[in-house]
Amino acid sequence: MKKTTVKKCKYPKCHKETYKNHGLFCLEHSRKMKENGEKAGKVLAVATATVPIAFKTVTNVIKQIKK
Numbered sequence: 654m655k656k657t658t659v660k661k662c663k664y665p666k667c668h669k670e671t672y673k674n675h676g677l678f679c680l681e682h683s684r685k686m687k688e689n690g691e692k693a694g695k696v697l698a699v700a701t702a703t704v705p706i707a708f709k710t711v712t713n714v715i716k717q718i719k720k
């Protein structure tokens with residue numbers, strides 16, 4: 654019998670085979686990770702859009718206190 658090295662899904666408590674040869678997750682979890690990645694990307698975009706505004710407000714407040 655041939656020995657095949659089967660990579661297991663990196664997701665905790667998941668023991669399925671990986672979806673692709675070089676993939677880290679099984680089909681189900683690679684899809685989940687992609688969805689999460691898209692969500693994280695949106696959150697990050699919102700955060701990067703909001704942080705400079707918040708930073709400006711803070712610096713304005715500090716300026717007002719200093720006056």
Ligand SMILES: [Zn+2]
Pocket residue numbers: 662663664667668669678679680681682
């Ligand atoms: Zn999995």
